[in-house]
Amino acid sequence: MSEVLQDFMKPSPAICVLGKEYPNRLEAVDSLSRSYAAIFRLEYLRRSPEDITGNVAGAEERAIVLDAINAAIRTLEQTELAAQNVQVGGRAIRTGYTDDEILAGYSGAKKVETQPQDWVWMSVRGQKSGAIYFHIDDPYTERTAGVMNERIPQRLWEMDTDADGNVVLLKTRQGDVPVRRAPAVSHLSREQFEVKKLTMDPWKPGTYVDAGGDRCLNQYRALQIPPRPEEKYFAICNVAEQWLEFIYPGRSSYILNHWAHAIQRPYEKPKTYLVFGGGQGIGKNVLLGLAKYIHTLQGKTIAVNKDTLAGRFSDYLMRPEIQIDEFEMERSDPAYEKVKNKIKSISGSADRYLPVEPKGKPSTQVANIHRLTITTNYAHQVPRDNDDRRAALFNSHVTKAQAKAFYTPLFAAIGVNIDSEGFEYRTLWDMGYGDAFANWLYERDISEFDPHNLPDDLLAMYDDTRKGFEMPQTIVEAIEEIAATYGHWADATVPSDIAEITPDNWPVFIAGQQIFATKCSFVSAAEGEDIQAGRKRNGHTERLLRNAGYIKIDPPNRKKQWIGPLPNKDSAAGAIRVQTALYYDPHRVPHGSKMDDIRSLAAKHIESLTKYWRSEEGVASYWTRDKLETDSF
Structure with a gap:
């Protein structure tokens, strides 16, 4: 066995709970739950768990005690069910289930016999019968009347009575036999089996009456930790x-x-x-x-x-x-x-x-x-x-x-x-x-x-105003450089000093061509990723900008790129043509904008960028490797 695997299989460190040391958390919960099940009554544990946890100091210790209480409740509930017996036809009928039977039916259809008193019903709209049924061991699953009737043996169905309370008998060749009513009918005749609301609350019992007087089925059940496997x-x-x-x-x-x-x-x-x-x-x-x-x-x-x-x-x-x-x-x-x-x-x-x-x-x-x-x-x-x-x-x-x-x-x-x-x-x-x-x-x-x-x-990796985005430092520097040059040219309120740029000054649209034209994109020693080195890798630029919150926007007419017009005779020497993928920040466009509105704004950005790169200032801001050879970093 490898050293790594051996390390994973080492026992958990010992812990101290209520002044006693246990080998691990599991042992602590198991030992305390057995003690609580032996000392306290079920109703007390259900009603007043805070009486036990109230004097526990640390959060971790309190959590272990609470887990032990919930485990003790489950143990007492199963013991109570197993202890119940009903006399029918002179013989005892089991109403409780073994642990294996309960677990076998916990998350799916029950395969064992169930008791009428273990079911509750709720009146709902949209059901043909007007009601749905829940088994208390499986409170998440809604059942129909037919399913509930099938899960309860007919020998446990209630005997029908007349107006005087006498059992209604049916004459057969074998003699008179009592007429029995399906549980769906008998349940609907008794308020104690009806719930008005479904709730989920770890601090309440399985069924209870709320402050408004409505009987509720609490669908919360404590998480069962499975036995430790091999x-x-x-x-x-x-x-x-x-x-x-x-x-x-x-x-x-x-x-x-x-x-x-x-x-x-x-x-x-x-x-x-x-x-x-x-x-x-x-x-x-x-x-x-x-x-x-x-x-x-x-x-x-x-x-x-x-x-x-x-x-x-x-x-x-x-x-x-x-x-x-x-x-x-x-x-x-x-x-x-x-x-x-x-x-x-x-x-x-x-x-x-x-x-x-x-x-x-x-x-x-x-x-x-x-x-x-x-x-x-x-x-x-x-x-x-x-x-x-x-x-x-x-x-x-x-x-x-x-x-x-x-x-x-x-x-x-x-x-x-x-x-x-x-x-x-x-x-x-x-x-x-x-x-x-x-x-x-x-x-x-x-x-x-x-x-x-x-x-x-x-x-620490999140920008103060853009929590949640993990951004390589190089892409941040590239965006700040674009904001201080093109951004300042387009909007005089944007600082021209890159040291003063904040994410509030980042542009709505950024062209991939702009990223590769920044001076910092050529700095291979910069913290993060080398932008130029990944230029030809499919999706590399999109991934970098996505981490900064920008989404790619496709050009119109199914073209591969956003393309501006060629430089004209009025353009500065060395003017550059716009041929690029384009990205936008969805947090910077007006809320509710349709995609057509965003594409219209994108087209205006391409026009503005074209004008900028035709100017002397724009040409000066466009960095290439050849240009860098004559400039000292």
């Missing part, structure tokens, strides 16, 4: 960390801490969210699927898109883990501001509860514990204010081919051939690797992790 499966942790580090250099530790926080403290809302940028096929969604494996199995994740966020209904807030996949949105989109505000509300609202408007169901509110994750090919398009410090944006310049060439040998080293026919990552996670990664994150030391503020080293 050590061989923990090899996936090394693969995942190296893969992350390859596509997001220097950011893997922060990302892993964020994911670990979601497992160790799922009830604590972070005030930051992750945005995974980069091209398709580099592994963003695969790694996210591994990190959220147990959340997805337990019904805690939901995928939404920009249209959902811009819509009227907000059912997605009923899930604590919200993912926006392959996000793409231009600032000119009419729904831009609405989506921006929704993202701001989900990721950073200080309110303890968020209002929810479910489709076809009564309005409600849920605990504000949501975690937001976004994957996109266009990280610069994620809507946010320039001073927004919540978004942790990770851009990647790795290609699909480069990523695959890197991670394929990592999988091969643990005996997995990802190129085999029919291979699926989800199948791999189901084998035990998903449980291993979850346990590894659960035991990860995050005592120094701050989920509410971006780390200083990440903020």
